[in-house]
Amino acid sequence: MQSAAQDAPKLNAALNEQVVMLPIGSGGMKLETTIFKPDGDGPFPLVVINHGKASGNPRFQGRATYPVASAVFVRLGYLVALPMRQGFSKSEGGYVEPGCNIASNGLMQAEDLRRTLDTLVKRPDVDPAQILVIGQSHGGLTTIAFGSGDPFPGVKGLINFAGGFKMTNCQWDLALISAFEKYGRTSKIPTLWFYGDNDSYWGLTAEIPTRMYEAYTKAGGRAKLIAFGRFDAGDAHSMFTRREGREIWLAPVMEFLQQIGLPNKEPGRP
DSSP: OOOHHHHSOOOOGGGTOEEEEEEETTTTEEEEEEEEOOSSSOOEEEEEEEOOOOSSOGGGOOOOOOHHHHHHHHHTTOEEEEEOOTTSTTOSSOOOOOTTOHHHHHHHHHHHHHHHHHHHTTSTTEEEEEEEEEEETHHHHHHHHHTSSSOOTTEEEEEEESOOOOOSSSOHHHHHHHHHHHHHHHOOSOEEEEEESSBTTTBSSSHHHHHHHHHHHHTTOOEEEEEEEOOTTSOGGGGGGSGGGHHHHHHHHHHHHHHHTOOOSOTTOO
8 A cells, every 4th residue: 555655746846836626616626736836925927738638538637737838937937827627637527528519618628727717816826917828739729718708807818739629420620620710709819829730630731720720810819820840859739748849839939928918038037
């Protein structure tokens, strides 16, 4: 039998890592959430990073940490929160299979994000007026869905890394494009998108992401697409998770942060 100490996760002391069960909503639901933060009391600008969905039962999916990106944002002076949505890892609740209604699935996931932010902005170490939301894969779909409808106060921008959701029993590509078109109709928040060519989910070219982007922007969504081509270090779908991917996304993200009025330099540097 393992001891409690052996069961406890190994935490990154350099990034002041914490793992908390974050209460959301009025029903007492708790989501397993990783927090990274700079030294000091804050308040700090906030980055929320939304995870993807691995194949299989989401209950067995590991806690998301995105260490490369998390380290970048902590150095920039941000508090980074990574909530596991309902039914994922140790979070309470259950994951609802979407059928082929991808638009609805994204909105359901985005509701978890909205309620998570309701809780996070009450923390004394969070600046509720300076918020960035990021998502990768299923988390990218969640992030863009979150941007539709009434904007959350303090959210300045959204970043989508390889966002979407792939099904096996329907015309998922058409459903995905339709979902992004629906989100674009009511989105008012600036967004930045990253998609590569050798993506195991979207294919050997960025054709499907390009169609998603066109549908979103023609419907009224504000977006800039970074189609970075082939990711030589591996699957373009996981570019955001790889150290080699930082060379692709870091400069465009810093430019985006400057454009939307969020911190984009390390504290104390000119």
